[in-house]
Amino acid sequence: MRRFLLVVVAATLLRSSWAIIGGQPADGSFAYTVALVQPRIEGNPRGYTSFLCDGILVSPTAVITATECTSWLRAEDISIRSGLTPETQQNTTVSEIITLQPLNYTTLSYNLAVLRLSSPLDDIEPAKLAQPISTEFPSMPGRARLSALRIFGWGPTTNGTQSISSALNYAPVDTIDTGSCSEKLGTCGFTLNPTEKLCTSSDGRGAAAFGDVGGPVVDEEGIVVAVISGNPTCAQPNGIGLKLKVNDPKIAAFIKQHADLEEAL
Helix, strand or coil, X not given: CHHHHHHHHHHHHHCCCCXXXXXXXXXXXXXXXXXXXXXXXXXXXXXXXXXXXXXXXXXXXXXXXXXXXXXXXXXXHCEEEECCCCCXXXXXXXXXXXXXXXXXXXCCCCCCEEEEECCCCCCCCCCCECCCCCCCCCCCCCCCCCCCCEEEECCCCCCCCCCCCCCXXXXXXXECCHHHHHXXXXXXXXXXXXXXXXXXXXXXXXXXXXXXXXXXXECCCCCEEEEECCCCCCCHHHCEEEEEECCCHHHHHHHHHHCCCCCCC
16 A cells, blocks of 8 residues: 555656657667566566666666656566567566665655666666766766757657557657746746756657656767656646756766766766
């Protein structure tokens, strides 16, 4: 019952549908976008598989995703489904969930988790992440081009269903300048941290939805600049979708520490 209530609360706060809007199938370059599934549901004798969220393979042994996708689950409740076609799909179990900080459903600040895999995914090239913002020179943007952005996800392409899509989809997404975003969110008492959050439009083309949470936001060079996150309740009525920047120093250090990265971000 506790898990059910948490899911209901999360869905209410996120206020989203389950589909990438205006998406089209992605190619194999983005196979690092994986799906989080729950292979066994307690009390279900059929072993029903439930789609949870998306994730990003950042090393052969680690996936990053949004904390909201895993906060009510144990590691043994989650499998990582990789592969772009039924012929190449495989499931890998999760051995450990590491969260950046406890989940705050009001702000969704630093809403990131690392999932440690029980066995490596050696046949998939991990994502390339934006370089972290310098703590010595915080005005430097780091390696993150915030133009021609695309979002990727396994979320269903039809509203009203929670089944995984048969194909990885993507769509372009429009950014909103920090000043305008901060002003809109300020009207409902939400303070924007522009180092941590990327503001995108939740209207029109490329509006990410609940089923795509945890998936990547990718720039024109193929670099992952952010993770799709859920939104505080005041964001969507203002036409705003918030994404978690991977080049935030706190986020970058957390990923580097727990994801077995061979090179510094």
